[in-house]
Amino acid sequence: MKIIIDKATFIKSWSLTERSAGTSGSMNIFSTIRLKAFEGDVEMQATDIKTSIVCQAKGVTVVEPGEAVIPLKGVTDLFKKAGSPEFTLVIEDGRAVMTAGKSRYRFTTYPVGDFPKLPSSASAKLFCSLKISDLIRTIDRGSLCASSGDEYPQYLSSALFEIDEAGMNVVSTDKRRLAIAKCEVEERGESPENLLLPMKGLKELLRILGMLDADMSLRMLYDDSQAYFVAEGMEFAIRRVESKFPPYAKILPTSHKTKVLVDRSDLIASIERVDVVVRDYNRIIIVNFRPEGESTMSGRAPEFGEAVENVPCEVEGEPILIGFNTRFFHDAVKVLDEPIVGLFFNGQEGHMLVRARDSDSFLCLIAPVEIGGEEAPSSEDIAEESVESGGDVL
DSSP, rough: OEEEEEEEHOOOOOOHHHOOOOSSSSSSTSSEEEEETTEEEEEEEEEEESSSEEOOOOSSEEOOOOOEEEEEETHHHHHHOOOOSEEEEEEEEEEEEEEEEEEEEEEEOBOOOGOOOOOOOOOOOEEEEEEEEHHHHHHHTTTTTSSSSSSGGGGGEEEEEEEEEEEEEEEEESSSEEEEEEEEEEEOOOOOOOOOHHHHHHHHHHHHHHHHTTTTTEEEOOOSSSEEEEEETTEEEEOOOOOOOOOOGGGGGGOOOOEEEEEEHHHHHHHHHHHHHTTTTTTTEEEOOOOOSSSEEEEEEETTTTEEEOEEEEEEEEEEEEEEEEEHHHHHHOOOOSSSEEEEEETTTEEEEEETTTOOOOOEEEEEEEEOOOSSOHHHHHHHOOOOOOOOOO
């Protein structure tokens, strides 16, 4: 195999592929990229077993077709730091020679037969097609409540993808919160299955999508074991999670007793200031919304003090005194980009529903924490409750 590489253009394709491989600091078949050079086209492949990518390499002229499995360790730096804007790569009998200007480098490649067979979407079914920008936004919001670690049950570190009459939903939960993000789709498959996908793979997908044209359309496909994300010149696969997501629709509120409309920027700032006081203690923020009179948010910590924030807002319905985890509250509001946030309550024992005032494209359900009594509790009262984790949504 012999190819001539335009460094600036090729490195973009190489970077798109390399992080889908295994750890680049190790030396094994999973920390490699497979190059398949055809006449006029070069395909690159990488995998870490749980995810895989196939994409077209740009900036490459094929002189002699062939295949090679190139190690990432060391070679990536050689490509990026080549002393000329163009270099030549010749691979024969497992040995590679890279020539950049007057410089020459040699390195060993892996046997092509050792590279694992990658999953293919050739016979996969259509889940939906949509714009890349819509997919990024929906995954980012809908996966808010998923854990980034390997949790058990597995759905706690995964996100659910489902199709309904309105479009696509992405749903996640950590039992104490539930997030749902929705978007329209350009095309939907015929009776597509729900897909449960791990957060590690979705985070890598988001990184890859961020390097593509946001206005480009993407097709989501699936088979029994994989979900595929296919755009022009790129196919990324994520292994499906073999677990059941809880029947979350059963706990979604259909009515409310208290509705609060508040400016998003003001709300975020107030939560952050209260969190300064409570974040090293219990991370509890107590909200006291009243239809008539002053509405406040407060928090206390024995060794620090107390914070009380006056919150300009519109309150309809019953007054509400209730506590929440500051991080959960902050995350749910921060992910919105609409100017007015709607907070909906069903009494002191119910969950808080967070969404934009005029949109159902994102909602987050948060379980309250025990605060005890009819008035805001003292620091000692809160400590006795041991409520840092809060209640459960599911």
